[in-house]
Amino acid sequence: MNNNENNTLEASNGFSPGGDPGKNGGVKIVAFLCNWCSYAGADAAGTSRLRQPENIRIIRLPCSGRVNPLFIIKAFNQGADGVLVSGCHPNDCHYSEGNFYARRRLEFLKEFLPFIGIDKRRFSYQWVSASEAQKWQNVVINFVKRIEDVHAK
Amino acid sequence: MTVEDKLKEKINEIIDDLDLLVGYSASELPLKVNPVFIKNREDVKNLVFNKLCINNLATYIYNLSKKIKGTAGIVLKPCDASSVIQLLSEGLLDREKTRMIVAGCSGVFDYKKIQKHLGGQKIISLELENGNLEVGTINKKNTLKAADFYADKCYWCQIYNKPPLYDDFIENDQEPGIQPADKYADLEIIESKSIEEIMNYWDGQFSRCIRCYACRNVCPLEICQDRCITNLDEPYWQSQRINTQEGKFFQMIRVMHLAGRCTECGECERACPKNIPLAKLMKKSAQIVERLFDYKAGQEIDKKPPFLTFKDVEQNIKEENLS
Known part of the structure; x- marks a missing residue:
């Protein structure tokens, strides 16, 4: 009970750099999900009771094209251990081309991060559609595992 | 005839078509040149173009283009021309209202490098002779090897005498003679x-x-x-x-x-x-x-x-x- 209260408090205050990592081995991951595919996919994973690690904090956005690369840098700056961006598969975007623009920006950012001293593996972007609850579970499990590896070093 | 004289001659020809010209003029500081904004023919004689023109005058062109009605002329090195080309390709400048006067370049000196080399002493004079820089400080004359003091970008410049786009081009006969890095x-x-x-x-x-x-x-x-x-x-x-x-x-x-x-x-x-x-x-x-x-x-x-x-x-x- 106590533990839970602490967690809610922490979550509402945002992420504190170098703060208490909380439970579950403690990595903190911010996920930016598009409203139409990945958020629905994550929701479906929840309703079909697929177990996933609890390290992910989801932020819902209208489209993966809404993701400003600076969101990700800001999340890292404020103490996130990992950032995940997920949207519709290419050619499936609700706004027809948002994820194509996103792909270019995010790939650029991914290549640039190591140059300023942020491990490339701490960031990833994935395409998960609304029906791919199973895929979402795998993505979360694998990504959390990867972040834990990076964190442990 | 130096590239500076040719530049002045060219600008004298076209100054009447321009509302404003951005160029370089001499400064009181021996290592620097100043940007200058010229409207009248009489002021053209103040222009300079030499190896100290490290500033990128393309910085001014976007704001100027918003303020003046006619054509803005701008003196550019070939590398600076690419900044203007980028602005044009993004549709931020009007091609008709921008006159790119590109002068061939033989490398520019980085005054920060010279200052650093001399340990921040006050520099009172600078001359270029036979590939050597004669830098006068208050009590001494220092001879520096010019090839070490070019701006970083000059060491891998490919376009010093061939700008990708221009309206007027003034060729520079002088070879840069910089060892590429x-x-x-x-x-x-x-x-x-x-x-x-x-x-x-x-x-x-x-x-x-x-x-x-x-x-x-x-x-x-x-x-x-x-x-x-x-x-x-x-x-x-x-x-x-x-x-x-x-x-x-x-x-x-x-x-x-x-x-x-x-x-x-x-x-x-x-x-x-x-x-x-x-x-x-x-x-x-x-x-x-x-x-x-x-x-x-x-x-x-x-x-x-x-x-x-x-x-x-x-x-x-x-x-x-x-x-």
């Missing part, structure tokens, strides 16, 4: 370090940042100026605090807003009062853009900047699959 050598030094060392390196550099925004204001492509997101309360991107993290984040704003646009003129690094190696960030970003999207900023007017377009299948992007 590896453009990415300094990036490789950084990248060979471990990720923590890289983080510490940049933290050390940005601990000096005072957020004066000189890098932003001098940049020819950062036309946002005071409407920059760093100055906004809503949305709130950055606090006014001055510390390493904020300085670094501000620089990341610049990198993201200049990705695929930066023409690597090196003005940000030159303007930085704290000597933070900003050009390295820009060089890295340009390198990535070139590799991923096969795009080099400031080369062609008709090519769309990489982040304003996309392809169905991106050949150079390998997406990772975590599932």
Whole structure:
């Protein structure tokens, strides 16, 4: 009970750099999900009771094209251990081309991060559609595992 | 006839067509030249063009184009011309209202390097003789090898006498005679370090940042100026605090807003009062853009900047699959 209260408090205050990592081995991951595919996919994973690690904090956005690369840098700056961006598969975007623009920006950012001293593996972007609850579970499990590896070093 | 005389002659011919001309004029400081804005024929004699013209005058052209009705003329080195080309390709300038007067260049000296070499002594005179720089300080005359003191960008310049686009071109007979260097050598030094060392390196550099925004204001492509997101309360991107993290984040704003646009003129690094190696960030970003999207900023007017377009299948992007 106590533990839970602490967690809610922490979550509402945002992420504190170098703060208490909380439970579950403690990595903190911010996920930016598009409203139409990945958020629905994550929701479906929840309703079909697929177990996933609890390290992910989801932020819902209208489209993966809404993701400003600076969101990700800001999340890292404020103490996130990992950032995940997920949207519709290419050619499936609700706004027809948002994820194509996103792909270019995010790939650029991914290549640039190591140059300023942020491990490339701490960031990833994935395409998960609304029906791919199973895929979402795998993505979360694998990504959390990867972040834990990076964190442990 | 030197390139400076030819430039003045050319400008005398065309000055009546222009509303305003931006050029270089002599300064009281021996290592610098000043930008000058000319409207009348009488002032053309004040123009200079020499190896000290390191400033990128393209910085002024966007704001000027908003203020004047007619044509704005601008004196450019071939490398500066690419900044104007980039602005044109993004539709930020009117081609009809911009007259690019490009003068061939034989390399420009970086006054910061000369000052650093002399340990910050006051410099009172500068002359170039037979490939040597005669630099006079208060009590001594120093002879320096000119080839060591060019601006960084001159060591890998390919276009010193062939600008990609121009209205008037003044050829420079003088060969630069600079030994070409590896453009990415300094990036490789950084990248060979471990990720923590890289983080510490940049933290050390940005601990000096005072957020004066000189890098932003001098940049020819950062036309946002005071409407920059760093100055906004809503949305709130950055606090006014001055510390390493904020300085670094501000620089990341610049990198993201200049990705695929930066023409690597090196003005940000030159303007930085704290000597933070900003050009390295820009060089890295340009390198990535070139590799991923096969795009080099400031080369062609008709090519769309990489982040304003996309392809169905991106050949150079390998997406990772975590599932």
